[in-house]
Amino acid sequence: MRTASELTQGESATIIDIDNQHxxxxxxxxxxxTPGQQIQLVGKSFFNDPLAFSVRGTVxxxxxxxAACLKVR
Amino acid sequence: xxxxxxxGAPNSGKTTLFNYLSGQNYKTVNYPxxxxxxHAANLQKRFGLEAMLLDTPGIIxxxxxxxxxxxxxxxxxxxxxxxxxxxxxxxxxxSQLSRHLLLAMELKQANFDLVIALTMVDILxxxxxxxxxxxxxxxxxxxxxxxxGRSGEGVDELISVAKRKLETNNKNLYDIKIIEENNQELxxxxxxxxxxxxxxxxxxxxxxxxxxxxxxxxxxELTIKIDKILLSKGWGFLIFFLAMLFFFSSxxxxxxxxxxxxxxFFGWLGNFTKEILGHGLISDLISDGIISGLGAVSxxxxxxxxxxxxxxxxxxxxxxxxxxMLIDRPLRxxxxxxxxxxxxxxxxxxxxxxxxxxxxxxxAKERLLTIFxxxxxxxxxxxxVYALLIAYLxxxxxxxxxxxxxxxxxxxxxxxxxxxxxxxxxxxDKVIRETDNSTFILxxxxxxxxxxRVTLSNMWTSTKVYVKGAGPIILTFSIILWAxxxxxxxxxxxxxxQIDAAKYENAVQIERINGSYAADLGKIFEPVMKPMxxxxxxxxxILTSFAAREVFVSSMALMFKATEVDENSVQSSIIHSMKLxxxxxxxxxxxxxxxxxxxxxxxxxxxxxxxxxITKRETGGWRIPVLQFVLYSGGAYILSVIVVxxxxxxxxx
Numbered sequence: 001m002r003t004a005s006e007l008t009q010g011e012s013a014t015i016i017d018i019d020n021q022h023x024x025x026x027x028x029x030x031x032x033x034t035p036g037q038q039i040q041l042v043g044k045s046f047f048n049d050p051l052a053f054s055v056r057g058t059v060x061x062x063x064x065x066x067a068a069c070l071k072v073r
Numbered sequence: 074x075x076x077x078x079x080x081g082a083p084n085s086g087k088t089t090l091f092n093y094l095s096g097q098n099y100k101t102v103n104y105p106x107x108x109x110x111x112h113a114a115n116l117q118k119r120f121g122l123e124a125m126l127l128d129t130p131g132i133i134x135x136x137x138x139x140x141x142x143x144x145x146x147x148x149x150x151x152x153x154x155x156x157x158x159x160x161x162x163x164x165x166x167x168s169q170l171s172r173h174l175l176l177a178m179e180l181k182q183a184n185f186d187l188v189i190a191l192t193m194v195d196i197l198x199x200x201x202x203x204x205x206x207x208x209x210x211x212x213x214x215x216x217x218x219x220x221x222g223r224s225g226e227g228v229d230e231l232i233s234v235a236k237r238k239l240e241t242n243n244k245n246l247y248d249i250k251i252i253e254e255n256n257q258e259l260x261x262x263x264x265x266x267x268x269x270x271x272x273x274x275x276x277x278x279x280x281x282x283x284x285x286x287x288x289x290x291x292x293x294e295l296t297i298k299i300d301k302i303l304l305s306k307g308w309g310f311l312i313f314f315l316a317m318l319f320f321f322s323s324x325x326x327x328x329x330x331x332x333x334x335x336x337x338f339f340g341w342l343g344n345f346t347k348e349i350l351g352h353g354l355i356s357d358l359i360s361d362g363i364i365s366g367l368g369a370v371s372x373x374x375x376x377x378x379x380x381x382x383x384x385x386x387x388x389x390x391x392x393x394x395x396x397x398m399l400i401d402r403p404l405r406x407x408x409x410x411x412x413x414x415x416x417x418x419x420x421x422x423x424x425x426x427x428x429x430x431x432x433x434x435x436x437a438k439e440r441l442l443t444i445f446x447x448x449x450x451x452x453x454x455x456x457x458v459y460a461l462l463i464a465y466l467x468x469x470x471x472x473x474x475x476x477x478x479x480x481x482x483x484x485x486x487x488x489x490x491x492x493x494x495x496x497x498x499x500x501x502d503k504v505i506r507e508t509d510n511s512t513f514i515l516x517x518x519x520x521x522x523x524x525x526r527v528t529l530s531n532m533w534t535s536t537k538v539y540v541k542g543a544g545p546i547i548l549t550f551s552i553i554l555w556a557x558x559x560x561x562x563x564x565x566x567x568x569x570x571q572i573d574a575a576k577y578e579n580a581v582q583i584e585r586i587n588g589s590y591a592a593d594l595g596k597i598f599e600p601v602m603k604p605m606x607x608x609x610x611x612x613x614x615i616l617t618s619f620a621a622r623e624v625f626v627s628s629m630a631l632m633f634k635a636t637e638v639d640e641n642s643v644q645s646s647i648i649h650s651m652k653l654x655x656x657x658x659x660x661x662x663x664x665x666x667x668x669x670x671x672x673x674x675x676x677x678x679x680x681x682x683x684x685x686x687i688t689k690r691e692t693g694g695w696r697i698p699v700l701q702f703v704l705y706s707g708g709a710y711i712l713s714v715i716v717v718x719x720x721x722x723x724x725x726x
Contacts (some may be wrong), residue, residue: 002217013500023510029256030134031514032172038287041306042297046313047402050411050513052304054292059300059517063405066514070428071348 002061004070005052007041013072014038022069024062032056033070075124075239076155077116080180081164082173083131084518086192089222089527090164091128094232097530099128110149110524112322120232124239125696127155134259135179135252139435142236150183152251158250160238161185162231167204167219170274171290174266175259179252181215184285186242188234189217190227202274202289204695209273223524293519296391300517303395313399317418324343324380324422324453331375338369352578354563366551370544373423377539378423381532389523394515401513403575407491408498409512410434413443420450426539428691435505441697444498444504444688448488448679448701451483454622454674460673461626463486465648465663477618504700546683550620554591558631559615562588583699586632591616594692604714605674606721607666608656619680667718670713678710 015037018025031051032055033039042059043052049064091099095114112128130145151157163180165173180187183490197204210217216234254262257453265387274289302308343360348358387393393415401411409417412434420427427447434440459482497504565584567577586592594616595609602612610632616725618625626647633650654662679685685698693696 008080014243016625020258021168023093024512026136026256027138027512027514029263030136030175031516032490034260038290040294045304046310046403047304047399049402050152050398050515051635052398052612053301054297054518055290057169057290057292058172058519059292059296061401061513061515061517063513066512 001071002070002073003068004041005051005064005067006040007039007051007072009041009044010037012040015070016073017071019069019071022066024066025069028062028066028070031060032058039070039072075112075159076127076140076151076152076157076291077124077160077162077235078127078129078149078158079129079162079164079240080129080149080176082133082166082169082176082349083167083292083516084164085131085164085173085223086190088128088162088219090162090190090228090525090597091126092530093222093225093228094126095128096579097534099126113264115263117485119622122232122236122239124159124235125155127158132176133174133477134254136184138439139411141435141480142541150251158185159242160235161187163187164190165193166196167194168200169189169193170204171263171270172196174252174269175262177215178262178266179254181213184248184252186238187215187663188231188238189213190222190231191217192222193221193362194428195230195672197274198277200291201277201290201707203277205273205275205565209269212269212272226575230293239329272475278697296519300395301519303392304399309399313396316396320387320418321381322382323419324376328376328453330361330380332372336368336373337694339371340429344369347405358552358565361559362546362552362555366548366620367623370540370547372623373453374536374540374719376422376456377426378532378536380419381535382528384419384533385528385531386523387523389528391518395439395518397515405511405513407495408439408442408509410436410443410492410513411440413439416443416447420447420452423452423539423683424448424450424681425687426535428684429538436511438501438505439511441505441692442494442497442501444691445697445701446494448681448684448688448705449486449493449677451486451676452622452681454580454681457623457626458675459616459672461647462668462675465651465668466665482672482676487721489677527718547621549680551649554620554624555618557594558586558589559588559627582631586613601710604718605670605710606656606664606717607662608654610654611671615680616673619682621683622675622680625675661726663690664726666725670717671722673716674709674713677705677712679705 001014002013002029004013004015013037017032018034020032033053041051041055042054045061047052050061050066051064052059052061053067079087087476090115091112094116095112096117099112099114110130113125114128116122116124116126129149130141132142132145134150135146135149137146147160149158161180163177165177177187177189188227191204192205194204203390206217206219216238218227218231218234220231222228267284271319303312343364346364347356350359384393387396396410396412399411400414404410404413413431415433416427416430419430424447427450428444431440431443431447434443461480463475463478466478501507562585565588567580567584591613592609595613598612598616599609602608607610611629614625614628614632614646617628629651630647633647633654651663652661656662679702683700688698
């Protein structure tokens, strides 16, 4: 299964599950990263980390390690 | 007085509304013992409602994730100064409804008496959607008023609703609940939110119901396009680099003529005072103590104004959040965070606003580590010192070489601060004593043209905070240091027949300083200064630089011009007098090696009382500032002694 951290530039995907064990899971949910939501990788820092995702009408930068708790399809 | 607390997510238009309601006439209050900042203001008279307005830091939910959020949320429930709110006004961005409903619904669950100010409805409409406010009011059971915080549209209605609520409610009757939610409950809440969203937001035109959610949840297209360039590898890096270059060059070169003007003004004012009052204790106190102290505070104001202006423009445009994102990874390697970026950059102007800016770092460990290394970043107060010392090493006409040395100094200073961050990070359990989950989740706001009026007024407010915070400390210390160099032998009697009139004042100054408490103190330091190849006079100059580093230059001038009088010229420059200075054994005191040693000392040493005072306030105790002082000043001294003596060993004079 892929995670949001593995998306390529410009790729869209739908969140299907969230790793609740991850300490950042709660904050990501609060910001609108919920199962069923479509997200898109819209940008990367020049060190490929953090990543910028479009979600629910805004863009949110998230570290790769934190984006890894979002399972996508 | 009734308390109205403003609550809202970041970028929900909360601050704009607060500024409109308060007329930007607010004071900043801290949550006691923490660095969480609140703005408090009386509602402007023209609204006809007497109430205290409290602006809280932007939050995403009522369930805290970090320590600072915990404090912020506690402050919403009951602020230690102002108590529990009589009414909460929550700002909610209509174009971000599904995300911003979360906080509004939590506030409702917590049982606050709530009014919602719905912002950015125009953005939603431009996307081709409309919102049914009546329906949303019914579903939530909370009055919702559409407002525009910039034009003020709808604010009067908001106030009249607030007034009605305040007249009838009684906060003591409310049973305010603390909200606790696990992830599953959050997800359920979001499901409910999505249902609400589908009911109240619909496309203006019928017929494209199928994919409307994708359009509704599409970020600003222009922003995405700009980010494609600004976050790209090639251009993104180049633009980031150029933006930083622009930032530094403006802070230094734009400010320097203004700083010269301020400096000249206070110099003139001091002389003018002396001319009017004549020579004497009071006149010297006013001109050399108070006026030069005020000068030391004011000389940095132009630079700090420009710093805040450019930072404000970068922030309002939306670029600063991108900058933090771009730099997060390298900073993480040494235990910092992308959010350490702004405080560190501000540190090149002055450590005081830089340390205050570290408040925006949510993680306590990373915030403390950022504060820990800020004094190592070469602030602008060191520039006059570097300029003097470099001028001694190479003739000032040689711009290229002087510039090169200054560049090397800056690169060295950056390297040192990053290295120290890395080292301290290794020992963080002992030094920082805070652990926190390191995280970087940051909303990248939509790009927009900054509103100059708002930016200017924020610049003014931030500068006022600096002057009020650091001003009294710098002024007090410059008066104390003046007194140390002035007493007890403040009125030395000299034989006027032996000295010609032109040199009389100078001779009095020599006598006064030689017999002063500062000289006594300096002589205690003599054994300490010797290994650096220097004597007590430099020791005194370093001592006075604790008020503000650039005071070192005027102290050196005072000490050496007064003690090294050239028989051949009345007007001797400070460099010239330094060249005459000799050690006890008759060898010249200022040589290449001792000057390099002094430069090194100034790069590393923590010798700014105001910085220590601000650090104490921001870290909640003396432990960190004292540790910094011992580490940096001690380390600077040891390094300087080693370098001076190695250079001499290898034959560099």
